[in-house]
Amino acid sequence: MTSLDKSITAHMDIAGDRYEILVDPDLAYLYRIGQKKELNNVLVVEEVFKNFRNGDRHTSSSLQKAFGTNDIYQIAERILKKGEIQLTTEQKRKMLQEKKKQIIAILMRECIDPRTGGPHTQMRLEQALEESRAHIDGFKDAAEQLDDIIKAMRPIIPMKFEHVKIAAKISPLHAQRIYGMLKGYGIQKEEWARDGSLIVVIEMPAGMQGEFYDRLNKATAGTAETKIVK
Numbered sequence: 001m002t003s004l005d006k007s008i009t010a011h012m013d014i015a016g017d018r019y020e021i022l023v024d025p026d027l028a029y030l031y032r033i034g035q036k037k038e039l040n041n042v043l044v045v046e047e048v049f050k051n052f053r054n055g056d057r058h059t060s061s062s063l064q065k066a067f068g069t070n071d072i073y074q075i076a077e078r079i080l081k082k083g084e085i086q087l088t089t090e091q092k093r094k095m096l097q098e099k100k101k102q103i104i105a106i107l108m109r110e111c112i113d114p115r116t117g118g119p120h121t122q123m124r125l126e127q128a129l130e131e132s133r134a135h136i137d138g139f140k141d142a143a144e145q146l147d148d149i150i151k152a153m154r155p156i157i158p159m160k161f162e163h164v165k166i167a168a169k170i171s172p173l174h175a176q177r178i179y180g181m182l183k184g185y186g187i188q189k190e191e192w193a194r195d196g197s198l199i200v201v202i203e204m205p206a207g208m209q210g211e212f213y214d215r216l217n218k219a220t221a222g223t224a225e226t227k228i229v230k
Contacts, residue, residue: 007044009052010076012083014066019058019083020049021076029091031080032139033098039073042080046072084139095138100129102142103149107159110205114160119207128157162206165229172196174220181219185212201229 010028011020022044030036048063050056060070067075087095107125112118134152137145150159165188170178175198182200185208189201204212216224 004044008086010079010083010085012079017062017066018050019063019066019075019079020052021045021047021079022049022052023076023080023085025086025088025091028080028085029087029095032085033095039076039080043072043076048072048075092138096136099136099138099140099142100126103136103146104129106142106146107150107207109207111159111161112206114158117206119210120157120159124157128153131156160206163203164206164209165201165203166209166212167199167201167227167229168216169225170198170200170220171223174223178216178219181215 004022006025007022008025008028009020010023011018013019023042024044027036027042031039031042036042048058050058058066063070063075067078069075104122104125108119108122111120113120129149132149132152132155134149136149153159168182170182172195175192175196179198182198182202185202185204187200188203191199193199202212213226216226
């Protein structure tokens with residue numbers, strides 16, 4: 001656990017009152033981005049303050065009213081996930097880069113180029129994101145920011161969001177083995193034939209088609225039969 005002089009504060013404002021905790025800067029950052037799952041050693045002091053510098057602590061009744069609990073770890077979890085953390089400049093830079101990666105991953109999965117019907121490349125999406133100068137909040141969930149980011153990117157790169165339904169027939173040799181993989185893409189309908197072959201209808205974002213066909217062909221040695229369902 002870090003010492004008091006190296007700790008930072010994380011806080012949340014509720015109904016005009018400030019709720020402040022003292023945390024380890026590195027562990028708090030890892031917890032915020034999801035790389036650390038537990039709160040052990042994150043808290044430097046197991047107290048919730050109105051103002052740490054002044055030593056003003058919240059009472060149990062004020063914590064119960066604001067958070068519905070007096071449990072310090074439940075309160076700390078909410079503050080660290082939803083509040084503000086005084087991260088270092090380098091930590092903020094890393095968090096922003098990670099958030100950009102998450103946004104690009106969503107766009108690669110969800111959108112296509114309407115001119116070709118195929119997905120955009122990662123490089124093209126990254127370039128468009130930079131050119132758009134869209135505001136990205138390192139603390140906010142990537143999906144929650146997507147609408148504003150797409151509005152900023154659309155004048156630069158054409159994007160279309162749609163889902164496709166793909167019917168696939170898998171031979172008995174591979175059906176049982178790859179069923180879990182198919183289920184991961186979202187099976188809407190399935191039918192097991194008498195000979196042990198599997199027929200499925202899967203709905204997915206159009207941008208995932210390329211990945212799906214690649215994985216399916218590798219898993220079945222190119223023997224799977226597929227078609228788009230209108």
